[in-house]
Amino acid sequence: MSMNSKADATRPQSETMDGIYRFQRHIYDVTRRYYLLGRDDLLAGLAVPAGGSVLEIGCGTGRNLVGVARRFPSAKLFGLDISEEMLKSAGSAMVRHDCLNRTRLACADATDFSAQDLFGQPTFDRVFFSYTLSMIPNWQLAVENALNCLGPGGQLHVVDFGQGDGLPKTFRRGLFAWLRIFHVSPRDQLASHSRHLAATKAMVFSHKSRFRDYTWQIKITKVT
Numbered sequence: 661m662s663m664n665s666k667a668d669a670t671r672p673q674s675e676t677m678d679g680i681y682r683f684q685r686h687i688y689d690v691t692r693r694y695y696l697l698g699r700d701d702l703l704a705g706l707a708v709p710a711g712g713s714v715l716e717i718g719c720g721t722g723r724n725l726v727g728v729a730r731r732f733p734s735a736k737l738f739g740l741d742i743s744e745e746m747l748k749s750a751g752s753a754m755v756r757h758d759c760l761n762r763t764r765l766a767c768a769d770a771t772d773f774s775a776q777d778l779f780g781q782p783t784f785d786r787v788f789f790s791y792t793l794s795m796i797p798n799w800q801l802a803v804e805n806a807l808n809c810l811g812p813g814g815q816l817h818v819v820d821f822g823q824g825d826g827l828p829k830t831f832r833r834g835l836f837a838w839l840r841i842f843h844v845s846p847r848d849q850l851a852s853h854s855r856h857l858a859a860t861k862a863m864v865f866s867h868k869s870r871f872r873d874y875t876w877q878i879k880i881t882k883v884t
């Protein structure tokens with residue numbers, strides 16, 4: 661595992677994220693288990709080719725990368741996050757789960773990074789966002805950057821909050837208000853914008869709404 665740093669250009673949001681996660685990272689995995697739905701379905705659907713590379717953008721505590729390591733024993737793991745605090749937890753998780761020798765972590769902003777500079781390779785077989793785009797102000801740019809990180813046959817997977825259209829109205833209002841406290845904004849344009857971006861790049865797009873529209877899952881495949 662190596663750890664790069666890229667703090668200056670990202671200071672404002674990195675400070676916000678470090679502020680939220682400095683203490684929460686210690687209870688993050690336990691507390692998020694029951695409401696960040698669909699994460700394990702995303703991991704199971706990655707279908708990483710043998711020896712393939714997987715980048716999680718906004719890897720947080722490393723919980724998902726550990727899950728990738730378990731499911732795909734020959735996968736090479738890459739994680740980036742804007743929060744140095746979260747990366748401390750991710751680094752420890754990789755050590756604890758014995759994934760250290762096939763993991764590289766870096767501190768960077770999803771809207772402004774070079775995978776070549778951070779990891780020594782420009783593209784990956786699988787790239788994914790898990791409950792991260794709802795925290796990135798310029799999420800559209802983050803999606804575009806992620807698509808540019810796909811090698812031939814590569815896939816971008818996203819799981820995040822949906823619009824909750826099937827939920828009781830008061831529950832939905834309460835949920836969205838509570839999420840705002842944590843700087844989380846479900847992106848109503850996430851599916852339509854991603855579909856549009858995929859079309860401009862001749863990529864194949866799919867979108868699933870689950871759990872009464874609580875969760876959205878998106879997959880974009882670069883065919884060649």
Ligand SMILES: C[S@@+](CC[C@H](N)C(=O)[O-])C[C@H]1O[C@@H](n2cnc3c(N)ncnc32)[C@H](O)[C@@H]1O
Binds near residue numbers: 721724740
């Ligand atoms: C809700 S957590 C999700 C963590 C992990 N993906 C999961 O599913 O448990 C969102 C993560 O995105 C990171 N993040 C927020 N904005 C970011 C950005 N602009 N670039 C990279 N990471 C960012 C946060 O620091 C945090 O670790």
